[in-house]
Amino acid sequence: MIESQLPLLPLILDAVPQGLRQALAQEGVPFRDRRPGFLDGRFVLFDSRICGRCTVDVGQAALDVHELREPGEPDLFAALTNERSARFEWRLGGMTLSEEIARVDRRAARRRLMERLRELVEVSGGVWLGVAPFPFPYRSAFNFRIDYDDYEPADFDAALRAVAGQEQATSHFVCGAAYEPAPEALRRLKGLDVGSHGYWHHTYRTLEENLRNVGRGIDVLRAVGIEPYGFAAPHGRYNRGLAEALAALDVTYSSEFALAYDALPFFPGSSGVLQVPIHPVCLGLFLEAARRKSDAAAVAREPAAVEAAVRYFRQEAQARYRAGEPIFFYAHPTRQLGRYPQVLHHLLETVSEFGALWRTTLGEFSRWWRVRAGVRLSVTRALDRYVVRAEGHAGPYRPGIEYWRGEHVALMPLDGGVLTFAPQALAYQRRATRRAFRPVRVDRPEGLRGHVRRLLDWERVTPVEEIGSGDWRNWAKRTLRRWWG
Numbered sequence: 001m002i003e004s005q006l007p008l009l010p011l012i013l014d015a016v017p018q019g020l021r022q023a024l025a026q027e028g029v030p031f032r033d034r035r036p037g038f039l040d041g042r043f044v045l046f047d048s049r050i051c052g053r054c055t056v057d058v059g060q061a062a063l064d065v066h067e068l069r070e071p072g073e074p075d076l077f078a079a080l081t082n083e084r085s086a087r088f089e090w091r092l093g094g095m096t097l098s099e100e101i102a103r104v105d106r107r108a109a110r111r112r113l114m115e116r117l118r119e120l121v122e123v124s125g126g127v128w129l130g131v132a133p134f135p136f137p138y139r140s141a142f143n144f145r146i147d148y149d150d151y152e153p154a155d156f157d158a159a160l161r162a163v164a165g166q167e168q169a170t171s172h173f174v175c176g177a178a179y180e181p182a183p184e185a186l187r188r189l190k191g192l193d194v195g196s197h198g199y200w201h202h203t204y205r206t207l208e209e210n211l212r213n214v215g216r217g218i219d220v221l222r223a224v225g226i227e228p229y230g231f232a233a234p235h236g237r238y239n240r241g242l243a244e245a246l247a248a249l250d251v252t253y254s255s256e257f258a259l260a261y262d263a264l265p266f267f268p269g270s271s272g273v274l275q276v277p278i279h280p281v282c283l284g285l286f287l288e289a290a291r292r293k294s295d296a297a298a299v300a301r302e303p304a305a306v307e308a309a310v311r312y313f314r315q316e317a318q319a320r321y322r323a324g325e326p327i328f329f330y331a332h333p334t335r336q337l338g339r340y341p342q343v344l345h346h347l348l349e350t351v352s353e354f355g356a357l358w359r360t361t362l363g364e365f366s367r368w369w370r371v372r373a374g375v376r377l378s379v380t381r382a383l384d385r386y387v388v389r390a391e392g393h394a395g396p397y398r399p400g401i402e403y404w405r406g407e408h409v410a411l412m413p414l415d416g417g418v419l420t421f422a423p424q425a426l427a428y429q430r431r432a433t434r435r436a437f438r439p440v441r442v443d444r445p446e447g448l449r450g451h452v453r454r455l456l457d458w459e460r461v462t463p464v465e466e467i468g469s470g471d472w473r474n475w476a477k478r479t480l481r482r483w484w485g
Contacts, residue, residue, distance in 0.1 A: 006042040006059045008127045008386075009379040014044055015051035016065055018269075019080030020117075023110045026264040028130030028402065030377040041378075043126055047077075061124055068116040079109040083238065083268065085258035088439035090281060093308055097285040100258055101236070101439070106277075107263040107325070111433060118404060127386060128404040131375050133264055133324070134368075136400030136413040138358040139429075140321045141365060142351050144344060145171045145255070145278060145330035146337065147232060149201050151178045155338025156185055162341035166348060169359035173197040173232040176220035186224045193361035195230030196221060196251075202461045203237035209468055210245035218249065230254065230363055236280065246273045253366035262325070265369045274366050278328040279316065283309050283343050284336045310346045312437070317347060321354045322432040324409070328362070371395050375414075388419040407431060456480075 010030035013021065024031045032040050044062050046054035054062040069075060082104040090097040118128040134141050144166070146159060163170045172192050176199035179186050199216035214231060221228050231246055231254045238259035246254055253265075254273050257280035260266070265276045283306070290305035291298045313329060320327045329347070331337040337344060351357055360368075374392040381387075388401060399414045403426065410426035412419060446454070456477050467478040 006039060007378045007380050008042055008125075009129060009377060010041045011121070012041045012044045012060075014046040014054050014062075016045055016047050017050070017077035017081075019077035020045070020047075020065060020113070022080050022266050023113055025373065026110060026133075026266055027114050028132060028372065029114075029128065030130065030379075043121060043124065063120055063124060065117065067120065068113060076109045076113040079104045080106055080113070081269070083240075083259055085238070087442045087444070089442050090285075090437055090439050092312060092437065095286065095289045095305065095308060097281060097289050098442070099236075099280050099285060101280045102258055102260050103441075105262075106260045106266075110263065127379055127381075129377070129379055129386070129388070130402055131372050131377065131414075132400035132402045132411060133326075133372075134358050134400070135397040136411065137356055138400075139324045139356040139411070140327055140354065141358040141360050142169055142317075142327045142354075143171055143278075143329075143360055143362055143365065144169060144347070145173065145232070145328065145362060147197055147330060147332050148172065148174045148179060148334075149197070149234070149332055150175070150334040151182050151185060152334045152338065153182075153185070155334045155336075158338040158341055159333035160188065162337060162344045166359070167192055168361065171195065171230070171362040173230070174217070174221060175199070175201050175234070176217035177201070180220045183224050186221065186226065190224070190226055193230075193363045194221060194226050194228055195232060195363070196228045197232055198234055200461050200466075201234040202459045203233045203235060203239070203242055205239060205241055205457045205473070206468075206471070207241045207244045207248075208470060209474075210242045211248060212468075214242075214245050214251070215249055230276075230366065232256070233258075243268065243271050243273065247271060253362065255362065262320075264326070265366065274369060276328070276362055276366055276369075277326075278330055281312070281316075282329070282336075283331045283340065286312075287336060306340045306343060309340075309343050313343065313347045314350045316437070317350050317354075319432070321351075321357065324431050326365075327351065327357075368397055371397055372399065375399055377401075382420070384424070385420055385422045388414070388421075390414055390417050390419070407433075 010032045012034050013031050014034045039057055042060055044054060044056050044060050045065050046062060048064045048066045056062045084103045085100050086103040087100050121128060172189055173195045175197040196217040198213050200213055204210050204213060218228055229252045231251045233242060233256045236257040238256035251273055253276050255276045255278055260275055260277040261280045263277045265274055268275050286305040286309040287302060290301040317327050371394055375394055376391040378389045379386055401412045401414050401419060403410045408428040408430050410428050412421060456473050464478055464481045468474045
């Protein structure tokens with residue numbers, strides 16, 4: 001078989017890190033595992049750190065992805081599977097915002113890795129092309145998520161008024177313990193995109209505790225006729241015990257910024273629960289910064305904090321739209337969005353200026369992402385043109401194809417099973433990738449008190465009588481809670 005008869009895509013994966021598979025799936029670039037006796041593509045990717053060398057068939061080229069690692073730089077493949085979190089700070093106009101988020105910026109790691117792989121593929125005579133992250137003709141998607149941690153009737157009413165008319169671009173996650181006594185409020189959410197925020201507002205460490213807490217939160221919603229499919233963990237926390245519980249409860253997607261933020265969706269590890277990352281900064285962080293000093297001027301500082309939040313979210317939305325990335329933000333209604341709805345109003349005004357923006361719910365976006373994952377592409381060259389053949393049904397969505405030349409990308413609709421195009425005939429856009437604001441990691445000494453709190457999974461949310469008795473941590477936590485009241 002001569003070289004020109006082998007498809008340029010999909011990329012064929014031999015022995016490669018899991019992080020590479022995840023990044024390619026996010027990027028939409030087609031790939032397949034190597035199969036003995038099948039010549040599915042021209043370029044075979046392998047990692048010489050894993051398998052030493054790679055033997056290929058006639059007409060194929062072996063590309064060593066170990067070359068994508070840079071000396072002195074953290075391993076990008078490992079970074080994309082890192083599930084640890086850390087405390088970060090944003091310093092904005094004299095204010096310091098703080099939150100525990102994913103230790104690794106997966107978005108930045110993926111972009112660096114994919115840029116290097118794209119260059120390697122193109123230099124070797126290949127092409128960089130994939131299914132766009134949003135249905136055609138959109139270049140970005142917008143969603144505003146509301147986490148209902150507490151119930152305060154006036155703030156709840158104000159939050160629903162703020163999203164009136166924008167329901168198709170909002171998602172709502174309810175903490176069961178706070179809203180179980182107010183079923184009339186829950187019924188007002190029927191017909192919206194509603195997910196569970198657990199029962200007690202805490203993310204536990206064990207499978208058993210998470211099963212009980214998440215399942216109980218889902219039951220509260222079902223009791224009023226709401227069937228939730230998504231989940232957002234309290235405080236954005238994530239651990240393997242939570243992941244196993246979500247899978248056991250048939251949750252289809254989840255969103256925890258302690259695992260990933262500002263990134264495209266992915267399936268962590270071997271989990272079948274889709275992770276849909278959002279931006280980790282919310283209005284509450286600005287208000288907390290204003291209230292941090294408990295003095296008489298704290299309330300007077302809140303308007304300035306709200307103005308800073310408006311500027312921040314506007315700039316972030318504009319940067320994400322230019323970069324062709326999701327614009328997914330979140331807020332809480334109680335003492336936050338319910339009292340300062342202008343933050344959402346100004347954000348909606350900003351995104352209304354974006355012509356190719358998909359306003360969607362997180363539930364709808366997760367459904368699209370699963371459909372997108374089922375579209376399988378192969379690409380061949382015919383003289384000065386490329387021929388894209390597609391398999392897999394896209395359902396109600398119209399997928400787009402992105403063809404890249406350096407930092408410039410052309411977007412084309414994929415209608416039917418075959419797309420033929422000439423690169424010189426396409427219109428290109430530059431995708432700016434510069435972040436508007438970057439958080440700074442804060443590594444403070446934990447100390448004995450902090451170490452013990454983390455070891456015990458210390459919290460005061462769960463009633464003492466409901467703390468499980470299955471392991472020593474819960475026994476110690478229950479005992480200490482009774483001692484200290």
